[in-house]
Amino acid sequence: MATSSSNLEEDESLKGCEVFVQKHNIQQILKECIVNLCIAKPERPMKFLREHFEKLEKEECKQIMARQKSNSQSDSHDDEVSPPPPNPVVKARRRRGGVSAEVYTEEDAVSYVRKVIPKDYKTMTALAKAISKNVLFAHLDDNERSKIWQRKRVKT
Structure with a gap:
């Protein structure tokens, strides 16, 4: 049920983004910006982009x-000119570690303590042998590999 409601929220959020992009013609603006950038080929592309968007604004x-x-x-009773409407405020979303992970804060990340499960030599050699041929672990250095081994729970 929780995944269903989170998928629904993500779908609604995505639809809201699509409506926003269409309403403000963002896709066309970005295409034109990239074309202008490729034509000009400036030494400092970020400066060029900033100036381009300032000009558009x-x-x-x-x-x-x-x-x-x-x-x-046309409205004779309205003599005052009001400033342009402010940009909509975007609500900040909380950070997640992954799609299936729970939400955590900066404080949680700073105060995290890694859990170590002690293992004997026989278990460590069995783990080393098991992951030596695994593609997912091939890129790890010794430090990263030892962190995984320390955390791995082995059924006996």
Whole structure:
């Protein structure tokens, strides 16, 4: 039941993101930005991108002000020009370690104590032999491998 509700929340969140991207024409803006970046090929791409988006923001503000002026001229009782609407506040999500993991905070991560299960020599050699041929463990160095061995519970 918990996975069903979390999947539903993720689907709703994804749909909300898609609506947002379509409403604000984000995909087209990013495509144009990348094309301009590839044409200009600047030495400092981040500076170019920042300036590009600042220019777009200024143009957007001008359009909003022009719309407000035309609206205020048609509405004679409304002489004040209000500033552009603020950007929507995005609610910060809590960090998760993985899809199936529970949510944990920064404090939990800092105060984490690794659990060590003692093993005898025979068990350690059996573990070493078992994972020596496993592709998933091939890239690990000795320190990482020992952490896994210390944590592994062996049924006897």
